Amino acid sequence: MAPRNRDDNFMDVDSDSDISMLGDVEHRGKGKGKGKTTDKRKKDKGKAKAKEQAYTWEASYTRSWDTVQEDEAGSLQGAVEDLMARGRRRRLLAPAAAIRRAIIRHLVLLLDLSAAMMDRDMRPTRFDLMLQYAKEFVVEWFDQNPLGQIGVVGMRAGIGERIGEMSGNPQDVLKCLSDRTRLEPTGEPSLQNAIEMARSSMSHLPTHSSREILIIFGSLTTCDPGNIHDTLDACVKNKIRISVVALAAEMKISRDLCDKTGGQFGVAMNEGHFKDILFELVPPPAQRAVVRAGGPGANPAADLMMMGFPTRLPDSSPPSLCACHSDMKNEGFLCPRCMAKVCDVPTDCDICGLMIVSSPHLARSYHHLFPVKPYEAVTSMEGESESTVACHACARMFSTSASTAATSEGISPWGRYRCPDCHNDFCTECDVFVHDVIHCCPGCGK
Amino acid sequence: MEKASHLSVIVDLSPTQWHLSAQTSNQYPLSIETFLSQLLAFLNAHIASKHENSLVVFGALPGKSVLLYSSTELLSDDAPSLDANSYLPFKLVDSTVVQRIMNEFDAIGELEEEPPCALVGAVTKALCYINRITHPSSTMPGVAEDPSIVHDPRILILSVSPDLSSSYIPIMNAIFSAQKLKVTIDVCKVYGPDTVFLQQAAHLTNGSYIYLERRDALLQYLIMSFLSPTSIRKILAVPKQDKIDFRAACFCHKNIVDIGFVCSVCLSSTHYLYCFVTKF
Numbered sequence: 001m002a003p004r005n006r007d008d009n010f011m012d013v014d015s016d017s018d019i020s021m022l023g024d025v026e027h028r029g030k031g032k033g034k035g036k037t038t039d040k041r042k043k044d045k046g047k048a049k050a051k052e053q054a055y056t057w058e059a060s061y062t063r064s065w066d067t068v069q070e071d072e073a074g075s076l077q078g079a080v081e082d083l084m085a086r087g088r089r090r091r092l093l094a095p096a097a098a099i100r101r102a103i104i105r106h107l108v109l110l111l112d113l114s115a116a117m118m119d120r121d122m123r124p125t126r127f128d129l130m131l132q133y134a135k136e137f138v139v140e141w142f143d144q145n146p147l148g149q150i151g152v153v154g155m156r157a158g159i160g161e162r163i164g165e166m167s168g169n170p171q172d173v174l175k176c177l178s179d180r181t182r183l184e185p186t187g188e189p190s191l192q193n194a195i196e197m198a199r200s201s202m203s204h205l206p207t208h209s210s211r212e213i214l215i216i217f218g219s220l221t222t223c224d225p226g227n228i229h230d231t232l233d234a235c236v237k238n239k240i241r242i243s244v245v246a247l248a249a250e251m252k253i254s255r256d257l258c259d260k261t262g263g264q265f266g267v268a269m270n271e272g273h274f275k276d277i278l279f280e281l282v283p284p285p286a287q288r289a290v291v292r293a294g295g296p297g298a299n300p301a302a303d304l305m306m307m308g309f310p311t312r313l314p315d316s317s318p319p320s321l322c323a324c325h326s327d328m329k330n331e332g333f334l335c336p337r338c339m340a341k342v343c344d345v346p347t348d349c350d351i352c353g354l355m356i357v358s359s360p361h362l363a364r365s366y367h368h369l370f371p372v373k374p375y376e377a378v379t380s381m382e383g384e385s386e387s388t389v390a391c392h393a394c395a396r397m398f399s400t401s402a403s404t405a406a407t408s409e410g411i412s413p414w415g416r417y418r419c420p421d422c423h424n425d426f427c428t429e430c431d432v433f434v435h436d437v438i439h440c441c442p443g444c445g446k
Numbered sequence: 447m448e449k450a451s452h453l454s455v456i457v458d459l460s461p462t463q464w465h466l467s468a469q470t471s472n473q474y475p476l477s478i479e480t481f482l483s484q485l486l487a488f489l490n491a492h493i494a495s496k497h498e499n500s501l502v503v504f505g506a507l508p509g510k511s512v513l514l515y516s517s518t519e520l521l522s523d524d525a526p527s528l529d530a531n532s533y534l535p536f537k538l539v540d541s542t543v544v545q546r547i548m549n550e551f552d553a554i555g556e557l558e559e560e561p562p563c564a565l566v567g568a569v570t571k572a573l574c575y576i577n578r579i580t581h582p583s584s585t586m587p588g589v590a591e592d593p594s595i596v597h598d599p600r601i602l603i604l605s606v607s608p609d610l611s612s613s614y615i616p617i618m619n620a621i622f623s624a625q626k627l628k629v630t631i632d633v634c635k636v637y638g639p640d641t642v643f644l645q646q647a648a649h650l651t652n653g654s655y656i657y658l659e660r661r662d663a664l665l666q667y668l669i670m671s672f673l674s675p676t677s678i679r680k681i682l683a684v685p686k687q688d689k690i691d692f693r694a695a696c697f698c699h700k701n702i703v704d705i706g707f708v709c710s711v712c713l714s715s716t717h718y719l720y721c722f723v724t725k726f
Contacts, residue, residue, distance in 0.1 A: 359694030393574035
């Protein structure tokens with residue numbers, strides 16, 4: 001435990017002012033091993049010369065090995081398993097708090113694609129780091145908000161650029177983020193243009209859904225065609241919540257955008273902090289007002305929202321005018337109540353006010369309601385002479401001899417896992433796949 | 447066709463529906479014997495189009511689903527006798543599929559009421575199978591580039607039964623996992639009314655849903671629409687379904703509704719659908 005404590009001290013010191021740090025480091029240099037001492041001195045010299053705050057990246061760089069502890073035998077196995085178990089436990093603990101949150105979220109991810117994103121103060125560059133974290137963010141976000149939709153807009157060369165349409169499919173969003181060459185940063189960013197574009201893509205959304213804009217902003221300037229405060233007022237009026245993650249420094253306008261619309265503002269200090277403040281925006285924001293749905297759903301006590309499930313018209317259907325934009329279009333969705341044609345779902349019907357959602361949007365979250373029962377590990381093969389030879393799901397043959405590896409609780413030596421309802425045997429891989437992905441037992445079909 | 451493709455065929459084998467389909471009062475009666483012979487020709491075409499193509503056939507029978515044929519492992523012990531006039535892989539598929547379907551039909555005893563077809567079970571099995579062949583690394587670490595890894599797996603559902611509204615949730619779960627695995631689900635509705643769930647399945651996974659108007663031309667439909675792998679479908683302009691019904695099943699009566707009520711009290715992402723009957 002002793003070395004760990006010392007390092008904790010060290011960490012505090014590092015973020016302190018450099019005067020106290022210099023003294024402290026010297027003092028510690030003596031206490032540590034010989035090899036380290038020279039290293040430290042070299043660093044001290046550099047620090048003394050530069051007379052500036054330690055680079056932020058050093059903070060995470062120097063101590064990454066300290067978090068891993070070897071066990072008695074010098075193996076890291078225990079540490080790795082502990083890390084994994086902790087990750088799993090974190091997932092289990094997550095949904096404990098019961099706050100009413102926004103149900104259907106719509107988020108436009110505004111990415112800064114200006115020349116400022118090529119800065120290397122975050123490794124490898126701000127741009128690469130942003131893309132990487134944005135992808136992780138999208139995966140995590142869809143995991144927690146299955147009904148949500150994300151659109152992507154870029155700020156580049158003074159204009160807003162639509163990179164990805166509003167989509168509920170994480171693969172679509174990831175695909176438009178993964179095309180790195182198409183997103184190459186150039187020019188100045190324009191907050192106003194990009195926010196206007198994001199705002200227009202969310203104007204058709206129903207009133208019950210939350211509209212959010214998340215801006216990842218690396219530049220210190222914005223190049224706008226008009227008054228950005230008008231845009232800000234329009235966003236407040238449309239109840240769009242703007243959150244900003246700034247990579248460089250705090251700007252008055254970005255702070256204003258967040259404060260007036262009720263979003264969160266953060267300036268990333270380093271890579272880890274960037275990820276932290278980005279991922280703070282993953283859980284749905286708590287809802288402040290009563291859900292206002294069209295029609296009888298407005299009663300807060302009943303809290304049932306009337307929803308219609310539309311019929312989609314094909315691209316080949318005869319063109320007709322849509323109710324929302326009065327455009328001549330082939331494809332569209334028919335409101336089940338008034339048969340009016342709307343362009344996109346989810347939305348409120350412009351004629352009768354019914355909320356129109358496509359049922360797959362709702363169904364995406366059903367598996368939380370009906371989880372598959374955990375399979376039991378088969379630990380003894382006695383009295384099962386006529387049992388099946390292959391996995392019930394993927395037809396992989398089971399091994400006939402028990403594995404001699406260390407058997408712990410919940411692991412079958414034959415690799416067989418049995419559904420408590422239909423008593424079929426499944427292999428390890430299918431067990432994991434059924435519970436993590438399909439959420440439906442192949443044997444009993446529920 | 448540069449890369450090997452995988453095809454999982456799910457055949458709906460509901461005896462009642464096939465009996466109805468074979469009735470001569472239909473405009474185009476189709477008996478299961480004719481259906482099978484046309485299906486086998488299609489399966490042979492898939493095997494013949496590329497040597498590495500893999501094929502799995504599942505049957506959805508009343509109350510259970512079975513694996514009828516798998517190209518990766520031999521299920522039946524007795525290999526068919528060699529015949530100088532037939533290509534061995536074809537003969538293997540044909541005899542195995544027919545033999546097993548007949549065995550399963552024989553096993554169905556006299557029942558008062560036929561349980562619904564286990565279509566969901568067959569779809570989830572097909573997904574498990576695809577998961578197994580697309581991720582072989584976990585069983586054999588160190589194999590870098592296995593040529594047998596398939597690139598665009600497909601599932602073709604040949605459906606004759608109507609929608610089973612109680613299976614709405616499992617079907618949707620299966621569709622979403624197919625989306626995650628990037629599996630295309632094609633649906634060919636051979637007999638009976640349109641099924642809402644399978645339409646959605648095809649729509650959400652970029653597959654095509656085709657309702658057979660001329661059932662006597664089954665083989666032509668199969669070959670023209672479902673034989674090509676997804677990578678070349680863009681060029682071929684494979685027919686897609688014209689109209690998609692986005693209705694859902696309510697939680698109280700399992701009715702398919704087009705206007706329902708959704709509860710917003712449950713935690714962030716849980717919704718119960720109630721149909722009109724309970725509300726008013």
